[in-house]
Amino acid sequence: MNTMENNKIQIYITSWFRPDMLKKTIGYIIERTTPETYLINVYDNGSDKATTDMLYQYLEAGTINSLVLDKRNTGCLYNKLVFHSMVESTDKYYCVTDNDVYPPKLSPDWLSRMIDIMERHPKIGLLTPQLPPQCLQMPYKVEDEVIYAHAVGNTFKLVRKACLDSVVMDLPQKIGSYGDDGIVSGLIRAKGWDVAFCKDIFCFHAGQCDKWGYTEDQVSMDPRKIGYGKPFTYDIVNEETYEPEPRYRM
Numbered sequence: 402m403n404t405m406e407n408n409k410i411q412i413y414i415t416s417w418f419r420p421d422m423l424k425k426t427i428g429y430i431i432e433r434t435t436p437e438t439y440l441i442n443v444y445d446n447g448s449d450k451a452t453t454d455m456l457y458q459y460l461e462a463g464t465i466n467s468l469v470l471d472k473r474n475t476g477c478l479y480n481k482l483v484f485h486s487m488v489e490s491t492d493k494y495y496c497v498t499d500n501d502v503y504p505p506k507l508s509p510d511w512l513s514r515m516i517d518i519m520e521r522h523p524k525i526g527l528l529t530p531q532l533p534p535q536c537l538q539m540p541y542k543v544e545d546e547v548i549y550a551h552a553v554g555n556t557f558k559l560v561r562k563a564c565l566d567s568v569v570m571d572l573p574q575k576i577g578s579y580g581d582d583g584i585v586s587g588l589i590r591a592k593g594w595d596v597a598f599c600k601d602i603f604c605f606h607a608g609q610c611d612k613w614g615y616t617e618d619q620v621s622m623d624p625r626k627i628g629y630g631k632p633f634t635y636d637i638v639n640e641e642t643y644e645p646e647p648r649y650r651m
Contacts, residue, residue, distance in 0.1 A: 501608030526564030526594035
């Protein structure tokens with residue numbers, strides 16, 4: 402646990418509208434993560450005034466460490482290199498998530514447990530909690546504490562900095578691009594790193610709800626939503642750990 406003792410883990414949140422979900426995400430990070438082990442940073446993609454005003458108040462209060470307010474909707478791929486450039490050379494890990502994902506309440510906390518897993522598995526470059534539907538991540542091998550997959554998303558994704566260092570020059574930097582999970586995961590797997598999600602640590606995707614938590618106008622502004630099917634819902638057995646019913650877990 403030397404990493405936790407020497408460096409706070411930077412947690413980066415991509416924000417686009419949905420201030421109520423964002424408020425819960427930040428609140429749960431603070432409530433469910435060991436104090437003084439992390440810093441919260443938010444990149445907002447052109448949200449409304451209600452969202453940006455709330456974020457500025459968080460910045461002024463010291464609740465978040467940094468805030469980028471962009472008038473554009475930059476998409477998902479663009480921010481990957483932005484976040485990577487914000488960590489220090491000595492940082493070993495950092496975390497990337499979306500504003501509609503909630504971390505679990507665990508003891509020890511979710512972040513320290515995930516770092517311990519990464520320390521035991523030095524070839525894993527990206528690690529996330531488990532989240533149904535797992536098929537989207539294309540899992541291919543189950544081990545004692547991790548499940549190896551072809552791609553993982555921005556769901557409290559713990560990033561090994563050295564892993565991203567090895568592919569950073571190959572990542573395209575393009576405004577409005579999506580498909581970032583597959584692109585990043587594919588590049589690092591081609592370099593010999595592994596991608597995985599946890600076997601016994603879960604998170605909750607609150608955005609899997611009616612209209613994904615957006616208004617009708619906001620849905621029309623996201624080109625991905627046109628081709629999306631119905632949001633995926635499932636039953637959980639614990640409201641704090643987000644462990645799903647056995648049929649929804651691996």
